[in-house]
Amino acid sequence: MQILLIEDDQTTSDYVRQGFTEAGHVCDVLFDGSDGLFQATREHYDVIIADRMLPGLDGLSMIKALRAAGKKTPVIFLTSIGGVDDRVEGLEAGGDDYLVKPFSFSELAARVAALSRRPALVHEETVLKIQDLEMDLVRHQVSRAGQVIDLQPREFKLLEVLMRAKGRVVTRTMIIEKVWGFHFDPQTSVIETHISRLRSKIDKPFETQLLQTVRNAGYSIQIPG
Structure with a gap:
């Protein structure tokens, strides 16, 4: 070995x-x-x-x-x-x-x-894509419609969590655990603040809004339909 x-x-x-x-x-x-x-x-x-x-x-x-x-x-x-x-x-x-x-x-x-002795892991995606929104995990770069978007580290991680869910709803608790850690205070408005900043960068300049708020449930990145 x-x-x-x-x-x-x-x-x-x-x-x-x-x-x-x-x-x-x-x-x-x-x-x-x-x-x-x-x-x-x-x-x-x-x-x-x-x-x-x-x-x-x-x-x-x-x-x-x-x-x-x-x-x-x-x-x-x-x-x-x-x-x-x-x-x-x-x-x-x-x-x-x-x-x-x-x-x-x-x-x-x-x-x-x-x-x-563990079997080899299946190939993990290094590029996440939903419609024209693309995240390159190796280059640590996000773009939409070919336009590079500058994200802060927490914003990048938040977007990664949402994109990995592939359109499924991600709850506040899941976001807290995956982005900020298990002992972060869920009563603060930090999630809403970061969602707002993320939306202004990946959605506001574009015609189609991908970042969806699901009332009383959480958030998701998906193509409106």
Whole structure:
């Protein structure tokens, strides 16, 4: 098995590499998130093990960029950041598993073996499109009728959530969880504010209005009919 370990702690990286080497696997080690991203996109690995706190590029950003580039290599986060929200954040960033330090090598090896046996994931869309509205997830760019639209990060994420729903209604609770996080106060008007800003950018300059408010339910991006 070919394993890529991205871990800036020398003691931990030596320990993990020795364990996998003794088990007959190849374990390449890098200490920087930027280097890890470059290596992971250039070479084939069966599993990637990554810390979250890395120099150059943090683990979450690295895995998000890896997924945006279309790489489906299984990833396990190996980190000291172990809260429930942290685990959820890691999995939502594109991680497949999450192991908190201190850890036993036998458990890490078992989890890596399990990930390597998973069937390959189906191809995930990198371009979302509804009518003439298009979102390129790799280039992080939104356009409508060929006109590039400048969105703030939260606006981009909100639009992504709505477009992935493919015309289905997305409730306020779903938006809160996916865009702001589980513990955000749902009583604030932040959703309405961002919806209004998003509508002014993707709908107002155009003839067809795609962003729909569904009374007492939520919002959706769909072609009026």
